[in-house]
Amino acid sequence: MIRDILHTLRPACLMLVALSLISGLAYPAMVTGMAQALFPRQANGSLVTSGGKVVGAELIGQQFSGPGMFWGRPSATSPQPYNAAASGGSNLGPTNPQRLKNVAERAEALRNTHGDGPVPQELVAASGSGLDPHISPAAAQYQLVRVARERGLDEPSVRALVAKRTEGRQLGFLGEERVNVLMLNRDLDSLAGKAQNTGKQ
Amino acid sequence: MMSAIDFAQLCVFLVLLLGLSWPLGKHMAAVLEGRDHPLARVLGWLERGLYRVCGVDPAQEMDWKMYALAMFLFNMVGFAALYILLRAQALLPLNSVGLAGMAPDLAFNTAMSFTTNTNWQAYGGESAVSHLTQMLGLTVHNFVSAATGIAVLTALIRGLTRRETRAIGNFWADLVRSTLYILLPLAMVLSLALCWQGVPQTFAGAVNATLTESVAYEIPPSADDFKADPTLKPAPVTATEQTIMRGPIASQEAIKMLGTNGGGFFNANSAHPYENPTPLSNLLEMLAILIIPAGLCHAFGRMVNDKRQGWVLIYAMTTLFLGFIVLCWWAESQGVPQVAAITGGPFTGNMEGKELRFGILNSALFATVTTAASCGAVNAMHDSFTPLGGMVPMVLMQLGEVVFGGVGSGLYGMLVFAIIAVFVAGLMVGRTPEYLGKKIEAFETKMCSVIIMMPLFGVLMGTAWAVLTELGRGAVANPGAHGFSEILYAFSSMANNNGSAFAGLSANNALYNLLGGFVMFTSRFWLAIPVLALAGSLAGKKMVPASAGTLPTHKPLFCGLLVSVVLVVGALTFIPALALGPIVEHLQMLGR
The missing domain is CATH 1.20.5 (Single alpha-helices involved in coiled-coils or other helix-helix interfaces)
Incomplete structure (x- = not known):
């Protein structure tokens, strides 16, 4: 042996x-x-650059909370949201009171700025990675009036930008329709820059 | 909601899986029988070179004890090497952000986890493991642990097909052929496809991006500082940059799926946009998880010279799979009623812990796929699933990872259940049971019982131990029944070499690391070695010609019997535990 x-x-x-x-x-x-x-x-991370500077990655979401921005999904990464060096979800269980409290607070915050209507699901639920770059077209639609108002833009031009950044189901049937929040906000900034000739707001 | 387009996605997935498994099964049968095949002409020099370097004669047949010894020693040497690598990574190159070596208990757990094809991760990938460790440690084990599974399965099939011999093949040849001709080519193709979809593949490290909008947040004082001075306030900080972690991700992602390993480059695993950027990458990853286990059923049918024997296993597995995916999909579409009450309007399902690009169906499908196989990669946080939605992956693991199952291990597990099924049928009619012409006698039945009991024991005893200790209970993140579910899930995962988690559980402590490591060890090798003993015993037997009293094992009757045996063994063992976790939580959720 x-x-x-x-x-x-x-x-x-x-x-x-x-x-x-x-x-x-x-x-x-x-x-x-x-x-x-x-x-x-892709192999280098689908980075987005501006003036030679890396300003993000197309696939990695960023935190947006300014009134003139489209807001992405809640992120549970710590210590700051959308921490791309420590991905993760909230891991809150379905009956955890903390989860319902979070949902209620987020829904209230959204209703304060968007009126009393129904709130899109993904805007009150933290994503799995904490880095989800997308929201649904419905959630973009929900924020559209606010963004246009805050930026002093007319709704059709903002709507056109949303339509431009809306990705359909892949191959026509795979996954969900979605809007890339970072890219949409960058488009908005450049549109605003053109309109006011003052660069980024 | 459960829409027509979701149904179409599910159908396309199943059609692709079953369609692609057929040619792959044909190729794998040729590889495992050592016959000529196209890849041997391309990579044959490498195979022969490997034998020469290692001083191995591939034609030298082993008896089951030698085969088991080679398998076990190879894996233990790999375990030791990985342990050292994890401890010493701080001193080694390709460590772009200066990560420290792992603590001993965590390194033990991680090394055992990757050696046993479990890939349970009590650490966050991007913040604990250097690029060198990812490649030379984890990726290597993703290959060889999967190849080990295929080798053990091949030995069992030889035991069934050979007669009156002690020889069940050569472990080194099976290991090398599985790696070079099955895993490596598929991984090359898949990693490039994933990269095309957006998965990074670079040796450059993290990149700092200037944020469009700076983020204000607070860093709470550390627990020790807070204990010393409870008046300490969180420190306000403003982030103007985002540190984006990159690395050789695509190459690891591909083999992580194909080898049913599941250990992510990132903490968020396949929910991370860099591991799984698009719905198409998601489809490819799900196919990659199940394609080899499904293909091996066809390879088995070919190797026993009766393709129907492979088909019947596929039918049984697909039946179980369909039942579970529909339950999970339905439960996640229903979501949490309390959340729907707050948001109002049309309810689109339980989105907590899910990625928008995948939505409900692809998250539920991935969860079912990853736990039907012993993969354990996740594209959504199972901890935040609804009680019944989260019970589906838990039960699939508890059934012993036989619904397609891990690479190699799933099919040898299912073959053991098939032997139990003919044994049960034999008891009913009072005849000595036979499977594929081999008499199933006392020794075989004992080995099969050991193989089936070992993970059951690991799940229930591990859970009981953790629940009874402060260290075990303290790791729980969610209150009430869900906290128990977290512990039950952890041991269901480790004791079946899956590796997924209800990830709220803070599993990086001595109890989970050491007990978990032990459980992973027993349920890998105390299964693989009895399977080899079974192979040895079967190989020594005569072939019994089929008679009128023989139960045909390629008919729907046997398929139904097999499905029932799998479900009954699981139900008898786990319903009491499930009643304390997901089932009571479901009732609590409805009763609020």
Whole structure:
């Protein structure tokens, strides 16, 4: 038995080293090479730049709370919302009183600025990653009047921007329709910049 | 709500899964039988080189004890290497944000977790593991733990097909072939597809983005400081930058799915937009989880020279799968009535912990897929699911990960249930049971019982232990029945090598790390080794020709029997525990 173990230990160690080199170094290195050549933008994180400066990533949401901005989903990351160095959800259970309290507070805050109507679900529920970049077209519609009013823009032009940033279901049937909040707000800023010629608000 | 377009998405997923599993099964059967196939012509030099370097003769057959020894030693050497890597990562390169080495108990848990194909993570990926560890430690184990599963399964199939021999194959050959010809090519293709959809793949580290709108927040004083001076106030801070973590994500994401591993690059796992950016990437990831386990059923049918034997297992698995996905989908669409009462208007389902791009169906489907297999990746936070929605993944794990199941381990688990099913049928009619021409006698029945009992024991005893200790209860994040569900889920996950969590549980303490690590160890190797013993015993038997009294194991009757045995064993074991967790919580939610 002992002899068997010693006899097997050698191939076990060598096999681990060899397979580690293949699957742990060669494989990621090869994929990196091909990915950087074929899809350089995605492989580097779909970053958004402005004036040579990185201002975010298209796939990673940011916190927006200004009155002239579209607001994204609540984020439960800590210590600050939309912390892209520590992703995560709230993990609050369905019957946890804290969850209902959060929902009630968020709904109230939304109603204070948007009137007493029904509130879109995803605007009162924290996302799974805390970095969800999207809201539904309905939630964008819900905020549209406020954003247009605060920015002194006419509703049709804001509506056109929302339509431009609305992504349909992928391949026509996959997933949900969605609006990228960061990209929409950047569009708004550049529209405002054009209108007032004063750059970002 | 449960709309037609959601139904279409579910159908497309199932059609793609079943359709693609057929050609893959054909390829895998060729690989595992050591026959010629196209990839052998491309990568054959690498395979032969590996044998030469390691001093292995692939044609040298092993008996079950030698096979088990090689499998076990290889995995334990890998465990030790990963443990050292996790402890020492601070001293090693490719550590862009200067992460520290892991504490001993957490490193033990993590190393055991990845060695056993569990990928339970008591840490947040982006804030605890360097790029070097991700690649050379975790990615490697994602490959070899999956290949180990396929190897053990292959040995069991040989036991069923061979007669009057002690030989059940060569572990090194099975390991190398599974890695090179099954996992590696699929992972290459999938990682590029994922990158196309937006998953980063770079050795560059984090990037700091200037925020469009700065974020004001507060940092609370640390617990120790607060104890010393309770008058301390949280410190107000304004963030003007967002630190965006990147890395070689696509390559790890691909094998994490294909190997049914599930350990995320990021804490949020496949809910993170960098791990799973689009609905299409989500579809590919779900397919990747189940494609090898489903394909192996067809490979099994081919290897036993009766394709119907593979189909019957697929039917049984799909039946169970459909029942569970519909329940989860329905429960999540219903959502939490109290939340709907606050928001008013049209209710679109339980969105807490879910990503908008996936919505209700794709979150419920992913949860069902990941726990039907022993993957454990998540694209939504299971902890925030409705009570019944969260019970679905829990039950799927508790059934022993046999609904498609883990790579290799799912099918050997299902074959054990098939043997139990013919045993039960044999008891009913008073005949010695047979499976695929092999008589099932006392030794086989004992091994099958051990294999089925071990995870059950791990789940219930682990949960009981945690509930009885301060350390176990203190980790709970949600009050009441849901807190118990968090603990039950944790041990259901670890004792079935799944790795998903009700992640509110603060599982990084000595109890969960050490007890959990032990449970993961037993339910991987105390299953794999009895499976090999079973293979050895079956291989030594004669073939019994089928007679009029033989139960045909390719007919709907057997399919129904198999499904019932799986459900009855699970129900008898877990209904009392489930009644204390999700079931009572569901009643509480309705009764408010």
